[in-house]
Structure formats: structure tokens, C-alpha cells
Amino acid sequence: MGKLLIVGTVAFDAIETPFGKTDKILGGAATFIGLAASNFEIDSAIVSVVGDDFPDKHLKLLTDRKIDISAVEIVEGGKTFFWKGKYMNDLNVRETLDTQLNVLADFKPVVPAQYTESEILMLGNLHPNVQLGVIDQMETKPALTILDTMNFWMDNTPEELKEVIRKVDVITINDEEARQLSGEYSLVNAAAKIHEMGPKYVVIKKGEHGALLFHNENIFFAPALPLKEIFDPTGAGDTFAGGFAGYLAASKDYSFENMKNAVIHGSNLASFSVEKFGTERMETLKKTEINRRLQQFKDLTQFDIKLA
């Protein structure tokens, strides 16, 4: 039972899709990562910050999932980070309507003592300086440090981001971000360039087109499960990362072969996340449902060609 330390946002989202819209609901990278990872037998903790407008029921949801939230700082008189966005018809394009950093603006993360020797450190999307601050607080270098980030930091804090990238073992980003970060169109070439920046493992998330894992000359691909409908993509990438990190923390096997399984587990959990608004589907997800869908992933991808 490995320890997984998660840093990232715990937030409010307001979401509009072609299928409906929400008021402020529970969101945030660390939230989705934590919920996904909680499906595995691990010790996990979240380092984050919220305002005193953040409802107890959301925090209870996390503690019910055995996630340690002692390092989720609650700022008296502060307001929780808020993101409002709208998805277009094809759901691959989204527009940010509003972003209010609020308490996130001055956030100084503090890693709980019992998690400074975690096997896995998962750096969810957040200011690179906050991610660096967490890396620096680790007493022992984690077996695996995983970074999730996005184009916003490539545009606004490229040097700080590059310093984080140099220090991590795995980076997970989407295809357009991989192209932006590397200046290469081909994802094979993009992964090779990013590899040179530091990470031994590069995971490129392609949304409904699946995810690629690169390690030296090795490539593994996991499709997204073909679904009748995708309701809300918010948090799918974080859920993927949480499943990936959670499975690896539970199995304590960081080989490339086992990372393939981690990518499948991440894709599997993400396939549930998109079925309802926000965290709704992940809140009720059962082990039997997870296993049934893992079997679907096998049926979807496994074949039996004998080679001479």
C-alpha cells in the first residue's frame, strides 16, 4: 500500500455543455485525481487550498474516500478558486468564460510530515512554483514524480514550468500542449523532444482519441472507450492521471510494462468521469463497474495474431 501525495486545485466549476449547464459544483484537478486514485488500495493526501465558502460536504466526500485532507488549507474570509467554461458541440473545444484565482493567488503549500516520503508525488495542474515548492519539501525523492500541466503555464510561466519538467519522471499533457511545448507536429517527435527536457515517460492525452505512453523507443496506446454519449469532459484528464498514479502507488511496480496497465486504468476511470457533470459519476462508482469496463477494454484492444 504505497503513499500518493497529490497537489492541485480543489475548486468550484460552473460548466455548460450542449446537454445542460450547472451552477457552482465541486471541481479541481486534485479533487478529480484524488477521487480516481481512491479506487485503489493506497494512502493518499491532498495538498491544496480553499476558501471558507467551501462546503463541508465536499470535504466529507474526500475524507469518506479515505483521502487525507489535513493539508487542504481553509482560508478564513477567502474565496475558493472558481472556473467557468463552456463546451462546444464536438466537446473537444472549450472556452473559458471566467477564472477567479481567489485563495490560490497566495497559496503556500505545506506537505504533511507523514507524506514527505511518499512513493508517488502527483503534481496536478497548478502554478509551477507551487509544484516546485512541493517537490522541495519531499524528504526522500519519490519513486515516481508525475506532472500534469497545461498550455496556460507554457504561455505565462515557461521558465518555471521547464524547471518543474526537468525534475519529474512522468509528464501528462494533451496533444496540442505536447506540440506547443516541443514545437513538433508529429507526436512521436514531440515526445522525443519532451523526453530530452527531463521526463523518462511522456503521456500524451488525446481525449476521445485515447492516450499514448512513450518511454525511449517504446510506445503504448490506450483508446478511449467508445461511448454512446459523452456528457461532460471536465476532469477527464485529471481522472486519467489519478487512475494512473493510484494504480502505480498501489502496485509499487514502476516498470514500463506495468505503466501500460496504469494507462488502461486511467483511461477506464476517465470513461466513467465523462458520463455525468463534474465529479457526480465518480462519487457513486463501484468496483464491479470498474472491473466490467476493464473487461470491455480488453475486448476492445486485445487480438491474437501469431507471428512466424
Next chain:
Amino acid sequence: MGKLLIVGTVAFDAIETPFGKTDKILGGAATFIGLAASNFEIDSAIVSVVGDDFPDKHLKLLTDRKIDISAVEIVEGGKTFFWKGKYMNDLNVRETLDTQLNVLADFKPVVPAQYTESEILMLGNLHPNVQLGVIDQMETKPALTILDTMNFWMDNTPEELKEVIRKVDVITINDEEARQLSGEYSLVNAAAKIHEMGPKYVVIKKGEHGALLFHNENIFFAPALPLKEIFDPTGAGDTFAGGFAGYLAASKDYSFENMKNAVIHGSNLASFSVEKFGTERMETLKKTEINRRLQQFKDLTQFDIKLA
């Protein structure tokens, strides 16, 4: 050693990509299908038409591959079908610059007597009435009739196309065409609708994002092999179809499980086709190269999650 009868265009293409351009080179659906299928142990024949401007060396290329071209009609004084197109930077978007039907306009296909009992009939992209004409000439119903078509026929001859679709076992089309044909955005729903139109098997080609095989509630997915560069996508879909049909004709096993292998073989051959202009790469392709890349497909997709 099954018989595979192929009907489709044998043509001239002029291609422009971000990487270069060609004058008139060998092209056509039946050409790509035939070349791909010739990598398997089968008896194959092409039914098509060319003008007397068509060089002997192109015909020799086909006969060297043991493809029976006795039913490729050569029209004296006629000109060969010509297509000119240009690919944009992302290679998923292409523009047709010129189409000259020429001898194709009055083409009346004649199926050679020894191929009227073929195990597999592969209807390459062509006017639905020509495809129907070939279906009608079969003495025995093929074990598998496979249709490849495109949006041009959905726009211009929808009723004739629907009649062909009713009569085939397998349809292969791309994702946008599947959406157009079914009126459904989700590919899962699109496949279900197309299934109701006739075909027991629906293959949806997604270009660089792979291919999906649907049969009732079963789905199989093959990724496209991630490549450093894609040089020319022309004929990739036909090469896929030719590999699919050729493998099935050779193995004579038309089960869903074996069709998974056929989809992998089709994807594998298509990954070569895009590496050079037109048919160039397929002309020199060796068995050892094919097998090496099949192993890459296995490494890319196979994983080992034990389910409780």
C-alpha cells in the same frame, strides 16, 4: 487460398502535400486494395477500366503481384480516370482540385467467369450502380461482401448507395461519412444505425486516430501506428481495406475474432502506405517489414491486467 474479387478505380493521381508534389502517378482504389491484398496467399482479380494512355508498367506492377487483370478493360482512344488533390498542413483535410471521370463514365464491369464464385467480393469506391452490377454477376453469394464508399455517393446517389449497403456484409467508411450516413454524432450510435441498414459489420476509419470494428454489441479498435512523419495519406483507406479483405480471403475465417486480426493487418499495411507518395512504398514492401511492424502493433496495444 481464397479468391478475392476487387472492383474499383485504377487511375492517375496528382498529389500535393506539405512535403512535395507529384505529376500523374499510379493511383485508384482497386490499385491500392490489390497491392495491399497481394501480401497474402490468395487468388485475386481486379475489375476496372483504364484508357489507352495507361502505361504497361503500371499493369505489369499488378501482374507481378499475381493479380489477375484480365477484367481491367482498356478503352482504345479513352483516357484514364484522373484525380488531383492537395493536402493541408494537418493532412486530415484535403481539397479536390480536379476530377476527370473519362473512361469511368461509361464503365460496364464484367466479372471473369472464374471469379464469379469468389469467397470475398471487395467493392472499392466507385459509382454504386457499378458496384451493384458486380454483385449481380456473382454466381454464388460470396462468404463476405465488403463495401468501401465515400461522401460523394452519399451526396449524389443516395438511393443507389443504400441499395448497395443493404446487400453487403461489411462497410468501411470514415468517421465523418459514418456521421453523415447515419445522422448520429456518436460513432457508437452511428454504427448501430448503419448496422440496421444492412451490414453486419461496420468499420469506421479515423485516419491517424485508428479504426473501429462494430458487430452487434462488440467493438474492436486498432490504433494507427504512431509515425515520425506521414508523407502522403492518399490510398491509406484503400490499403486498409485491401489488407482487411486479403487477410480474410487467405484465412477463410470470417468470425468476429478473426476480423480483429484483419483490422490489425489493414492498419499495419496502411502505416506503410503513407510513408511515400502514392503506391511507392507498397511496391517494395517485404514480408519481414510487415512482420516487424505487426510486432510493433502488439507492443503498442497488448497489456496484461488480471481481473478478479
